[in-house]
Amino acid sequence: MENNTDTEFLESLADKEYEHGFVTNIEMDILPPGLNEDTIRFISAKKNEPQWMLEWRLKAYNAFLKMELPTWQNFKMPEMNFQGISYYAAPKNTPKYNSLDEVDPELLATFEKLGIPLNERKKLLGVKDDEADVITDEDGNVSERPLVAIDAVFDSVSVATTYKEELKKHGIIFCSISEAIQDHPELVKEYIGSVVPQTDNIFAALNSAVFSDGSFVYIPKGVRCPMELSTYFRINAENTGQFERTLIIADEGAYVSYLEGCTAPQRDEHQLHAAIVEIVAHKDAEVKYSTVQNWYPGDKDGLGGVYNFVTKRGICKGANSIISWTQVETGSAITWKYPSVILQGDNSYGEFYSVAVAKGKQIADTGTKMIHIGKNTRSRIISKGISAGNGQNSYRGLVSIGAKADNARNFTQCDSMLIGDRCGAHTFPYIDAKNPTATLEHEATTSKIGEDQIFYLNARGIDTEKAVEMIVNGFAKEVLNKLPMEFAVEAQKLLAVSLEGSVG
Amino acid sequence: MTTKQLESPLYESLQAQFEIVSLQDQHEATKAYRTQAMETFRALGFPSIKNEEWRFANVLPLVKTTYEVSADKNAQISEETLAHAQSLIAAHKEDILPKLKGEEKGAYRLVTINGVFSKELSFLPDNAGITISTIGEAVDHPGYQEYFGKIVTLENNAFASLNSAMFTDGLFIELKANTVLDMPIHIIKVKLASGNALFQPRNLFIVRKNAQMDVIETYISDADNEAAILINGVSEIALEENAHFFHYDIQKGCKNIRKIQRNEAVQQKHSNYSNYTFTFPGSSFTRNNLTIHLNDEAIESHLYGLYLTAGEQLVDNHTEVHHKKPNGESNQLYKGIIMDKSKAVFNGKIYVYEDAQKTNAFQQSNNVLFSEQATVHAKPQLEIFADDVKCSHGTTIGQLNKEAIFYLKSRGIGEEQAKQLMVKAFAFDVAEKIKIPALRSYVEEMIIEEMKGH
Secondary structure (H helix, E strand, O other), X not given: OOHHHHHHHHHHHHHOOOOOOOOOOOOEEEOOOOOOHHHHHHHHHHOOOOHHHHHHHHHHHHHHHHOOOOOOOOOOOOOOOHHXXXXXXXXXXXXXXXXXXXXXXXXXXXXHHHOOOHHHHHHHOOOOOOOOOEEEOOOOOEEEOOOEEEEEEEOOEEEEEOOHHHXXXXXXXXXXXXXXXXXXXXXXXXXOOXXXXXXXXXXXXXXXXXXXXXXXXXXXXXOEOXXXXXXXXXXXXXXXXXXXXXXXXXXXXXXEEEEEEEEOOOOOOEEEEOOEEXXXXXXXXXXXXXXXXXXXXXXXXXXXXXXXXXXXXXXXXXXXXXXXXXXXXXXXXXXXXXXXXXXXXOOOEEEEEEEEEEOOOOEEEEOOEEEEOOOOOEEEEEEEEEEEOOOEEEEEEEEEEOOOOOOOEEEEEEEEEEEOOOOEEEEEEEEEEXXXXXXXXXXXXXXXXXXXXXXXXXHOOOOHHHHHHHHHHHHHHHHHOOOOXXXXXXXXXXXXXXXXXXXX | OOOOEEOOHHHHHHHHHHHHHHHHOOOHXXXXXXXXXXXXXXXXXXXXXOOHHHOOXXXXXXXXXXXXXXXXXXXXXXXXXXXXXXXXXXXXXXXXXXXXXXXXXXXXXXXEEOOEEEEEEEEOOOOOOEEEXXXXXXXXXXXXXXXXXXXXXXXXXXXXXXXXXXXXXXXXXXXXXXXXXXXXXXXXXXXXXOOOEEEOEEEEEEEOOOOEEEEEEEEEEOOOOOOOEEEEEEEEEEEOOOOEEEEXXXXXXXXXXXXXXXXXXXXXXXXXXXXXXXXXXXXXXXXXXXXXXXXXXXXXXXEEEEEEEOOOOEEEEEEEEEEOOOOXXXXXXXXXXXXXXXXXXXXXXXXXXXXXXXXXXXXXEEEEXXXXXXXXXXXXXXXXXXXXXXXXXXXXXXXXXXXXXXXXHHOOOOHHHHHHHHHHHHHHHHHXXXXXXXXXXXXXXXXXXHHOOO
């Protein structure tokens, strides 16, 4: 293979445009940049929050003031100006929509660009739709479309939640967290901060102080959520940070599958996204959390892009509970997140499936923590890192077996694929065992995308780009298979797009 | 001082003792080097557990006490001491040399007592191709001028800086080009102390073009002595083109020993460095830092480790392999059996630089937890900046297969013996890499011996 085509391909890869880089012109309610106690009081007042919530926020703010930015990372920490960020931005028309006409047309257009299916868009806006939900596949077979309930978060505010009534029948609560604070304060009070404390890390403290919205899910005892729940996050306004907070509680024997998708417009300055996701799984409960993250990654010179500093953690509180994280990370200038599971209940099980792509000047530092506390707890980690262009991809993980976690079992596999000679792949796994009955396995490999595989496919009449796409999809398959069907298709496309023309 | 440093009486006392050590040094270049290293040490201080590199190795108990610094380089060994050392060597079954001599091939022996070279107890090669002297005597040697202080990394390295500033003894061994040593050199370091003592040996091994040698290092101390002995050693190792160096470091010794050892090697084209670090129950604190720089093309490095830990021992192995040029190959195989309340740490780093295409770098760490209170911390780390590479690492933590033990028992083999057999088999992968048969059987015997009662 010639070198110059290699270079050309790499360049075209770096030049690949970000297709969600549009801005929606919606009238916004924006708080001027700056952070102090008044900012927090303002946000809290704007949300009509009870006194205890304000106090909780202020406590987090005070903790935030005492904390410093971490220094352990494997990349140069960008300078953070917390005063330069606007902490509250909301579309001006916030009343809940009852019919399509009430919705800001720009918002509708946004959903269209985001690729939210028409059917869901209608549901999102609460329009009654009597047509059968069907989808037609490639062979012309008609099947019933799986139902997905969506909560859309636009900058800092949740704009709409679909299928609320339907879910209510099952006793499921799916709403924005601000609504939950109003309507279900006892639940919020009990669980908020119970998995990710306000003082967990500086970004968690910041989020706890200024979070403006997010999703709240409660699945009652023994209920299997009949549809996928989904949230779309989008940063739209300039100079804003997005600080959303998701809280998912699965009571005894409950099951829920939750999806999260994100995009942001193309901007020259960096935007901060510091979210928190907390999951609580009680006895026999199961929570599946899937993310397809596609924030704006910045241009080829590393200008702009989202700093995605997210704290995600779940706790398997009761026996036999299951928490499963699946993530496809293709966006953001810097991704810094470690979805973790605390395996407290006996026989509980944690999973982490991840595909992370770092191209252009992107940095992905991601991984997981599996904290084994209960007996017979098991965990499985599959991480696939793909580095291209000047991308730097790190896997950072912890598997910790406590002294009382008898018969704990962990399997970890983290593989890296390198495309191009200026990228990097790094692994930082921490493995701590304090119990002699524990069995842990960790394996990792790093290799170049197989030239012989590309050659083989070329020989079968498949061009190089398509071949790379096939190989990458094959490499990531184990993870993609874990995604709910619709998301898997989207993720597969996203991977293809992200790596278009990356190898000669 | 930041929270990553420890305040300790030792830190204070060392400041004062530095002046004495430095004054004694007559060699100007070395003196300047010492002063600079002391500055680095002053700035760094002793690392606390908040320092990522020292997270699991708490040096606080080590630096809480003060130690007597053996500053007198020219001290004579009294006959009493000599006899004492000799009896120690015999008592500790340290004398693996007769066994080696029993076969066709034997070993040379080099004995130091508290860092002072003992001619009486040594048996040195009579070969013009080799230079053996103390580090202090070697200052005018071209090899010293070429390599001394140029291999070890002091940056962010408090203990290596301290050693560089205050080393009082050590060995200089240079093997000239095209020399192949017929027998291994066995270095026995005897440490005797009546009070708390700090030893800072500094070695320099140079293997010139096409030369080859084997070195076995062991150390022993007086077991009846309650005094604490802290050894902060640094060895600089240089391998020139096509040189071969097999370096065995057998670590056991009594509870009063605390050891921090840094071995750093630079390798030139086609050279092969094999390091064997075997740690057995004994010293209460062992930290091994092994760093290899593959500075040229087509270099091979092999790092083999075995740690059998017992009691309340801590054994911490940190390895760093820097692949800087293409076609290099490195292999790391570390195996651990962790018993009683002991703690084992393995932190392996592989760096593959942008230029180092076609690198093969492998790393494997397997651990067996033997008891309720045993702990393992493993952190295999890869940092790769080149794309055409094959790198992998694997770590396992587990226990002996119960079914296999049951099978052995059903064949009339007692539980203890069955476990010994299994551990021996587990360690086989590493033990079989030992090139000297007598040393290999010695290591295997030691495994069985130390396993008794567990």
